[in-house]
Amino acid sequence: MPNRREDDAVPVPSTGPVTAAKVAARAGLSRATVTHVLNGRAAEMQIRPETQQRVLEAARELGYRANALARSVRTGKSGMIGYIVDDEHYEPYWHTLVGAMAEAEKEGFTLKVLSATSETFAERIRQCMELRLEGLLLRVVLDKRPLYEEANRAGMPVVTVDEWVAQPYGIRVSADDAVGCCEALTQLLDLGHSRIAFISSGFESQPTEGILAREGLFLREMDNRGLPVPKGYVSRERMEVYGRGANVVHDASTCVAATASLLDHPAGRPTAIFCWRDEAALVAIQACQRRGLRVPDDISIVGFSDLSAAWLSSPPLTTCASPWGEMGQTAMRELVKGLKEGFDPSPREIQIPSGLIIRESTGMPHG
Amino acid sequence: MPNRREDDAVPVPSTGPVTAAKVAARAGLSRATVTHVLNGRAAEMQIRPETQQRVLEAARELGYRANALARSVRTGKSGMIGYIVDDEHYEPYWHTLVGAMAEAEKEGFTLKVLSATSETFAERIRQCMELRLEGLLLRVVLDKRPLYEEANRAGMPVVTVDEWVAQPYGIRVSADDAVGCCEALTQLLDLGHSRIAFISSGFESQPTEGILAREGLFLREMDNRGLPVPKGYVSRERMEVYGRGANVVHDASTCVAATASLLDHPAGRPTAIFCWRDEAALVAIQACQRRGLRVPDDISIVGFSDLSAAWLSSPPLTTCASPWGEMGQTAMRELVKGLKEGFDPSPREIQIPSGLIIRESTGMPHG
DNA sequence: CTGAAAGCGCTTACAG
DNA sequence: CTGAAAGCGCTTACAG
Numbered sequence: 001m002p003n004r005r006e007d008d009a010v011p012v013p014s015t016g017p018v019t020a021a022k023v024a025a026r027a028g029l030s031r032a033t034v035t036h037v038l039n040g041r042a043a044e045m046q047i048r049p050e051t052q053q054r055v056l057e058a059a060r061e062l063g064y065r066a067n068a069l070a071r072s073v074r075t076g077k078s079g080m081i082g083y084i085v086d087d088e089h090y091e092p093y094w095h096t097l098v099g100a101m102a103e104a105e106k107e108g109f110t111l112k113v114l115s116a117t118s119e120t121f122a123e124r125i126r127q128c129m130e131l132r133l134e135g136l137l138l139r140v141v142l143d144k145r146p147l148y149e150e151a152n153r154a155g156m157p158v159v160t161v162d163e164w165v166a167q168p169y170g171i172r173v174s175a176d177d178a179v180g181c182c183e184a185l186t187q188l189l190d191l192g193h194s195r196i197a198f199i200s201s202g203f204e205s206q207p208t209e210g211i212l213a214r215e216g217l218f219l220r221e222m223d224n225r226g227l228p229v230p231k232g233y234v235s236r237e238r239m240e241v242y243g244r245g246a247n248v249v250h251d252a253s254t255c256v257a258a259t260a261s262l263l264d265h266p267a268g269r270p271t272a273i274f275c276w277r278d279e280a281a282l283v284a285i286q287a288c289q290r291r292g293l294r295v296p297d298d299i300s301i302v303g304f305s306d307l308s309a310a311w312l313s314s315p316p317l318t319t320c321a322s323p324w325g326e327m328g329q330t331a332m333r334e335l336v337k338g339l340k341e342g343f344d345p346s347p348r349e350i351q352i353p354s355g356l357i358i359r360e361s362t363g364m365p366h367g
Numbered sequence: 368m369p370n371r372r373e374d375d376a377v378p379v380p381s382t383g384p385v386t387a388a389k390v391a392a393r394a395g396l397s398r399a400t401v402t403h404v405l406n407g408r409a410a411e412m413q414i415r416p417e418t419q420q421r422v423l424e425a426a427r428e429l430g431y432r433a434n435a436l437a438r439s440v441r442t443g444k445s446g447m448i449g450y451i452v453d454d455e456h457y458e459p460y461w462h463t464l465v466g467a468m469a470e471a472e473k474e475g476f477t478l479k480v481l482s483a484t485s486e487t488f489a490e491r492i493r494q495c496m497e498l499r500l501e502g503l504l505l506r507v508v509l510d511k512r513p514l515y516e517e518a519n520r521a522g523m524p525v526v527t528v529d530e531w532v533a534q535p536y537g538i539r540v541s542a543d544d545a546v547g548c549c550e551a552l553t554q555l556l557d558l559g560h561s562r563i564a565f566i567s568s569g570f571e572s573q574p575t576e577g578i579l580a581r582e583g584l585f586l587r588e589m590d591n592r593g594l595p596v597p598k599g600y601v602s603r604e605r606m607e608v609y610g611r612g613a614n615v616v617h618d619a620s621t622c623v624a625a626t627a628s629l630l631d632h633p634a635g636r637p638t639a640i641f642c643w644r645d646e647a648a649l650v651a652i653q654a655c656q657r658r659g660l661r662v663p664d665d666i667s668i669v670g671f672s673d674l675s676a677a678w679l680s681s682p683p684l685t686t687c688a689s690p691w692g693e694m695g696q697t698a699m700r701e702l703v704k705g706l707k708e709g710f711d712p713s714p715r716e717i718q719i720p721s722g723l724i725i726r727e728s729t730g731m732p733h734g
Numbered sequence: 735c736t737g738a739a740a741g742c743g744c745t746t747a748c749a750g
Numbered sequence: 751c752t753g754a755a756a757g758c759g760c761t762t763a764c765a766g
Binding site: 017020036039069 | 742743744745746
Binding site for chain 1: 384430432433434435436437439440443445447455456458461462464465468469472477478479480481482487493494496497498499517520521608617645646649650652653656674675676678679680681682683
């Protein structure tokens with residue numbers, strides 16, 4: 001019966017971390033042989049099976065873990081991809097990140113997540129460069145030009161996700177809201193609606209191209225269909241859905257007011273309200289119900305996003321689902337492709353279609 | 368007027384990455400001096416201001432970014448902390464991660480996020496060790512013993528978050544559900560309820576200590592208050608709230624059935640239903656409303672978690688809010704403390720109180 | 735104040 | 751098949 005204790009007592013330098021050198025010493029081989037075996041170059045190097053066994057055994061006995069950092073210094077490849085988020089509390093971005101992470105892991109990369117504010121962004125950029133991240137995913141509304149400049153100099157691929165305005169560098173992966181918007185209006189028309197109002201964003205940043213894009217789509221689609229949008233049938237809300245840090249305050253008042261202004265419209269209330277985001281739609285449902293209106297019997301509500309709150313609300317919300325996970329996945333796939341085949345930094349757009357999910361907040365108009 | 372073009376033409380090796388050596392060459396100094404200045408040891412080393420200027424300028428001109436990987440190899444500190452999640456689609460864990468990330472960044476660490484399944488967990492552990500992560504946060508229901516073993520050998524601090532059963536290694540940060548549960552029952556009693564039912568977990572993993580803990584708390588609190596819980600006043604649901612991957616299917620049927628069994632109870636329906644999680648509460652609201660019951664006029668509903676869906680539902684949900692963000696923050700704070708002051712791997716528990724958030728799904732019982 | 739030198743743990747030609 | 755050697759980019763005593 002072998003005495004494990006004695007076996008362990010074989011003279012091996014036991015101080016400090018377990019390095020390839022110690023594995024080599026234990027196996028009675030050179031460091032190079034150890035690396036070759038451990039990195040799967042055994043066949044290529046024609047190392048005899050018995051030798052391989054010795055290496056593997058020594059590594060296992062010592063609990064050896066190659067130092068990926070040292071390897072990276074040598075090879076110049078960190079195997080790490082960065083993901084910078086600024087609105088990190090917002091549920092959809094989580095799904096996007098998860099989609100990207102799954103894709104990265106499938107490709108053998110590891111994901112570094114960083115949050116940024118206007119105060120910390122420069123510091124985060126520095127960290128990304130110093131850590132020699134191989135590529136960067138961005139979901140950030142800050143001014144990204146300083147980053148693009150550094151990335152360009154370093155030849156680092158950058159992909160933005162759910163970015164609402166065109167970018168001067170790299171790939172932009174975003175949702176094609178037009179598809180869902182069109183489907184939603186088609187459904188409302190099929191149900192028999194014609195007096196359709198819109199609750200839009202009241203935020204002022206990136207006014208026309210960005211945050212008001214959905215309002216534009218709505219107006220265009222209504223116009224295409226020859227449906228009038230009376231003055232005052234577009235209202236605005238600017239509800240903060242997530243605060244920074246621990247104290248999250250939900251102040252729905254602007255959205256309640258935006259709903260009220262539609263319900264009280266002098267030309268009569270709409271039979272359906274289309275909302276630029278789910279939060280607005282869900283608060284609109286609350287506001288309607290509080291006034292005794294039934295959804296969808298008295299009024300239909302449609303949202304945009306497909307938050308988890310959408311299927312859990314009463315009634316469950318009909319909404320244009322943004323392809324959050326797929327956007328992340330596609331962004332990462334493109335990034336990795338750039339890493340493998342060479343990255344073209346000139347701007348390129350990829351749009352992923354949204355799609356309508358019909359639940360119970362839409363129905364035929366009565367009266 | 369200085370000619371920038373000519374200035375740039377100073378002979379500097381322009382091939383390959385910008386290293387400290389190149390900065391030194393450009394500044395006409397030694398590499399050591401460069402490192403000293405760049406790492407803030409200029410005062411300590413009594414390097415004259417003019418020399419510092421030369422270093423800084425050369426670094427800036429060259430766009431030098433220190434290689435953090437190489438530094439880590441030398442110092443043995445990666446500055447990276449890992450966060451492994453397995454239920455990565457679940458909204459609350461995102462908030463926990465964000466809380467942890469904020470704390471890590473405040474402390475100068477960088478966060479690596481990894482997802483794990485039973486198939487990939489071993490591989491993820493290997494990656495964590497190879498990347499020389501300094502510590503690990505875990506939000507994973509898999510068997511963690513192999514990881515604890517490696518972490519112990521490497522002297523790596525590990526903290527688990529929202530773990531429902533005691534762990535053999537490291538710190539466990541979890542929510543103290545008892546506080547919120549107690550407050551919820553107090554509120555229901557104050558409103559005048561006495562016939563209170565419970566929708567509990569129908570999942571079978573970790574039965575008694577873990578997933579049924581909230582049911583236990585409910586029963587204990589009811590008993591403490593001398594309130595009977597008729598047979599059949601506890602029902603079970605096993606609804607999948609998030610699938611893996613792209614195809615998320617929400618099958619609420621078990622939860623609808625669990626609600627129905629309470630509403631149809633032979634001893635009469637309860638005036639309030641307490642639910643082990645918000646998803647159950649929100650589906651219960653849907654089920655009640657579909658049967659023509661008004662919430663809270665006919666029946667009160669209370670949840671557990673405070674998902675974003677809770678404030679957006681109709682009516683907004685009264686719920687025991689779990690301190691998701693704070694759990695992450697505390698976990699990271701403890702981890703960093705362990706890194707600084709030495710980590711004690713023997714098991715330790717930290718509980719963070721939950722708290723009731725009163726919204727509109729609870730009210731006085733009528734009739 | 736500044737520079738030459740050793741070393742972190744790894745990989746990769748290059749000899750034999 | 752295996753080993754000695756150079757080098758990745760950095761930091762850190764140690765001289766001067």
